[in-house]
Amino acid sequence: MTSTPVLRHHAENLFATELEELRKADSGRRPEGWHMTPQSVVTYLIGGALSNGFTITPKYIGNRRLMEIAVATLTTDRALLLYGLPGTAKSWVSEHLSAAISGDSTLLIQGTAGTSEEAIRYGWNYARLLAEGPSENALVASPMMRAMQTGKIARIEELTRMGADVQDTLITILSEKSLPIPELNTEVQAVRGFNLIATANNRDKGVNDLSAALKRRFNTVILPVPDTLEEEMDIVRQRVASYSKTMELPAEPPAAEEIRRVVTIFRELRSGATLDGKAKLKSPSGSLSTAEAISVMNNSLSMAAYFGDGQMKATDLASSILGAVVKDPVQDKIVWKEYLETVVKPRDEWKDIYRACKDLD
Numbered sequence: 001m002t003s004t005p006v007l008r009h010h011a012e013n014l015f016a017t018e019l020e021e022l023r024k025a026d027s028g029r030r031p032e033g034w035h036m037t038p039q040s041v042v043t044y045l046i047g048g049a050l051s052n053g054f055t056i057t058p059k060y061i062g063n064r065r066l067m068e069i070a071v072a073t074l075t076t077d078r079a080l081l082l083y084g085l086p087g088t089a090k091s092w093v094s095e096h097l098s099a100a101i102s103g104d105s106t107l108l109i110q111g112t113a114g115t116s117e118e119a120i121r122y123g124w125n126y127a128r129l130l131a132e133g134p135s136e137n138a139l140v141a142s143p144m145m146r147a148m149q150t151g152k153i154a155r156i157e158e159l160t161r162m163g164a165d166v167q168d169t170l171i172t173i174l175s176e177k178s179l180p181i182p183e184l185n186t187e188v189q190a191v192r193g194f195n196l197i198a199t200a201n202n203r204d205k206g207v208n209d210l211s212a213a214l215k216r217r218f219n220t221v222i223l224p225v226p227d228t229l230e231e232e233m234d235i236v237r238q239r240v241a242s243y244s245k246t247m248e249l250p251a252e253p254p255a256a257e258e259i260r261r262v263v264t265i266f267r268e269l270r271s272g273a274t275l276d277g278k279a280k281l282k283s284p285s286g287s288l289s290t291a292e293a294i295s296v297m298n299n300s301l302s303m304a305a306y307f308g309d310g311q312m313k314a315t316d317l318a319s320s321i322l323g324a325v326v327k328d329p330v331q332d333k334i335v336w337k338e339y340l341e342t343v344v345k346p347r348d349e350w351k352d353i354y355r356a357c358k359d360l361d
Contacts, residue, residue, distance in 0.1 A: 019036075019103070031075050042067050078217060080197045087291030111156055124140060148189070151193030154194070174217035175217060225289070235290055251308075284331070296321055
């Protein structure tokens with residue numbers, strides 16, 4: 001029987017070969033419940049060559065020390081909070097940390113304004129609850145409870161999107177390493193290997209800030225935007241290649257120059273200045289993160305594959321860039337038009353982009 005093709009594989013499935021090779025070459029001491037040593041987890045994230053010649057691809061392109069701090073935190077009794085601008089790979093790093101440490105990145109709770117305490121603690125099968133009363137059979141374990149029972153890493157996405165009362169449900173879990181179940185007069189105690197990785201972005205600062213009590217239970221690692229143009233280009237190139245392979249797009253890989261142009265546009269608008277520092281610019285309302293640049297390239301590649309000749313052109317890029325930059329149809333459109341006329345138009349090698357964008361206007 002053939003397996004059903006999925007749109008997106010979990011990290012532990014997509015990089016199963018790399019994880020297996022790392023475990024084979026790993027001879028150091030592992031924390032209890034971990035699938036590999038902390039050093040190997042960092043190698044999995046940053047990439048490198050193993051002693052047997054096998055090459056591990058980088059999952060995070062950036063400061064190695066940040067990954068070492070993140071991994072070291074998870075060996076302690078403190079939880080890890082990955083914090084930064086939208087699109088700085090917080091969720092990506094969280095998923096790969098869980099895959100490398102626990103072999104399971106699926107114990108995930110998505111934080112929203114509507115997330116309830118039950119999503120973190122546990123729920124009930126109400127048919128059985130009414131028929132049998134409170135019992136273990138009627139209990140519905142949350143991803144957090146399953147992580148505690150099995151000694152794995154739990155993940156919470158967008159922690160600050162959840163209400164403060166829901167956030168504080170974590171205090172007992174993180175301080176006592178136990179989850180009380182008063183209806184059954186019992187508790188779930190965390191098995192060694194359990195910990196929590198949460199993400200939050202600074203665009204939500206002030207929405208539902210963490211209480212002082214909860215902040216003390218986390219060690220915060222701030223993930224910055226890529227330092228250089230080349231670093232950001234490497235990230236975009238790697239992620240676009242992965243997307244193209246997964247989706248089996250009938251299109252040629254984008255040229256380095258196309259990636260350079262998109263990343264340059266995003267970095268200049270994001271920073272409010274041209275790369276050479278000679279001109280000041282207005283910034284649009286959107287984040288224009290690396291993740292947005294990846295989405296622009298992916299969308300352009302799809303346009304070229306299905307509505308072009310399979311080779312990405314300026315016309316494919318233009319519509320995707322416009323959709324990413326202009327979130328506010330009034331304010332952002334003014335910013336974009338000004339950027340087109342003052343920055344894009346004078347660049348001789350960008351004439352095709354300028355014409356394609358003007359045609360859309």
